[in-house]
Amino acid sequence: MRHNVAGRKLNRTTSHRLAMFRNMVTSLLDHERIYTTVPKAKELRRWTDNMITLGKRGDLHARRQALAVIREKSVVHKVFNDLATRYQARSGGYTRIVKVGFRRGDAAPMCIIELVKET
Numbered sequence: 001m002r003h004n005v006a007g008r009k010l011n012r013t014t015s016h017r018l019a020m021f022r023n024m025v026t027s028l029l030d031h032e033r034i035y036t037t038v039p040k041a042k043e044l045r046r047w048t049d050n051m052i053t054l055g056k057r058g059d060l061h062a063r064r065q066a067l068a069v070i071r072e073k074s075v076v077h078k079v080f081n082d083l084a085t086r087y088q089a090r091s092g093g094y095t096r097i098v099k100v101g102f103r104r105g106d107a108a109p110m111c112i113i114e115l116v117k118e119t
Helices: 014-031 038-057 060-069 073-086
Strands: 033-037 095-102 109-115
Touching: 014 033, 014 038, 014 073, 014 109, 033 038, 038 060, 038 073, 038 095, 038 109, 060 073
Parallel strands: none
Antiparallel strands: 033 109, 095 109
């Protein structure tokens, strides 16, 4: 039984899945837009929102928690300085998923996941 077990397995081992999402959240926060499959993007939302919330908290413990997930110090710096101030008035929902069709080889649903531009 899967009581209180959240998250998609995506047909990968635990180590592969964690490494994949660490790489994806680093790329998304760095480039602010990536192209991926819909199930991966829906799971990536959780990781990204958590990292931006840590950036909004802004203390040393939050920075160390973010460094445990995000692979590049420059991206952590961007989260804590640029993105935290951009989303200061927003309480969640920092990403947008735009479906763009199906992949040619296996017809997997594809999308663009991007950070919402706060105005």
